[in-house]
Amino acid sequence: MPLTTHTFGPDTGDAAAVLAIHGLTGHGRRWAALAGDQLPDLRLIAPDLLGHGHSPWTPPWSYEDHVDALVAVVDEHIPASARPFVIVGHSFGGALAVRLAHRLGDAVAGLVLLDPAQGLDPSWALEVATDSLAHWDYADADHARSAKRGEGWADIPEALLDKEIDEHLIALANGRVGWRVSAPAAATAWSEMAREALLPPTGLSTVVVVADRVRPPFVGPDFLASCADAESIRVVHADCGHMVPYLEPELTATLIRETLEQV
Structure with missing residues (x-):
């Protein structure tokens, strides 16, 4: 079954295309704002x-399976006239964006990776995944809201949390x-993020x-050190928590536009 895909902006052949990949436990409509x-x-x-x-919950859920599903999204929603296109990925979505760029080659013009999560310490990944499964559900919406505020959403506007x-x-x-x-899919994602970090394709414009x-x-520091050795990768530091698309929307938009201008 194909991924449920949300589209925003003009549905015209001359509009520049951006594939936006959300992070773990997220969803495509997080990019609406x-x-x-x-x-x-x-x-x-x-x-x-x-x-x-609303996408299929059935396994498998490896990096490779996610990339296969994302290739199908690109084939359906991004015509040849809109290529090459930019991929923006947040967290787990950043790890997928890198691997998708390797798969698609010249169809990708550049990457914007927002606090990409890959190459994580396996012990820490196990700890976080175990804790997440132990606290997977909530008594009610108020409890869920309080938990979200304590998990990196403390500074996100109330209207965006209401929408979530x-x-x-x-x-x-x-x-x-x-x-x-899917809780099992989320646990699997933590395992995948503990795999070795992958650099973007050589020469691909990346932020x-x-x-x-x-x-x-x-x-991590090892990934950043590798980025420093690559002329096509620029590292930008943001004074914010992990939810970069919500906390730094102006910065995110600027970086996407700058990457598109290189097409």
């Missing part, structure tokens, strides 16, 4: 990843509520945004 407020003239294609939102609650929180069979995400308030960081 950025698209509407900052990039209304661009065509944003934003799928729900495997195991997320309305669109992404669902009733569960046990009488509690939870996010519209890596590091969220400086994240501890421990998702963007």
Whole structure:
């Protein structure tokens, strides 16, 4: 089954295309505010990843399976006239963006990686995945809202959190509520993010945004050192938490536009 895909902006052949890949436990509609407020003239294609939102929840959920599904999205939604296009990926979506760029080659004009999560310490990944599964559901929406505020959403505008609650929180069979995400798929993603980090294709214009308030960081020192040795990769530091698209929308939009200008 294909990924459920949300599109924003003009549906015309001359609109520049951006594939937007959300992070772990997210969904494609998280890009709606950025698209509407900052990039209304661009065509944003934003799928729900495997195991997320309204896309299929059945396994497998490896990096390779996600990339296969994303290639199908590109084939359906981005015509030859809109290529090469830019990929923006947040967190787990950043790790997928790099691997998708390797698969698609010249069809990709550049990458904007927002606090990309890959090459994570395996012990830490196990700890976070185990804790996430132990606290997977909530008594009610108020409990879910409080948990979100304590998980990196403390500085996100209330209206965006309200929208997240309305669109992404669902009733569960046990009488509690939870996010519209497969718990096994999420646990698998932590395993994938503990695999070795992968650099973007040689020569591909890439911006890596590091969220400086994240501890421990998702963007590790070894990956940053490798980026420093690549002339085509620029590292930008943002004084914010992990949810860069919500916390730094102007910066995110500027970097996307700058990358598109190189097409």
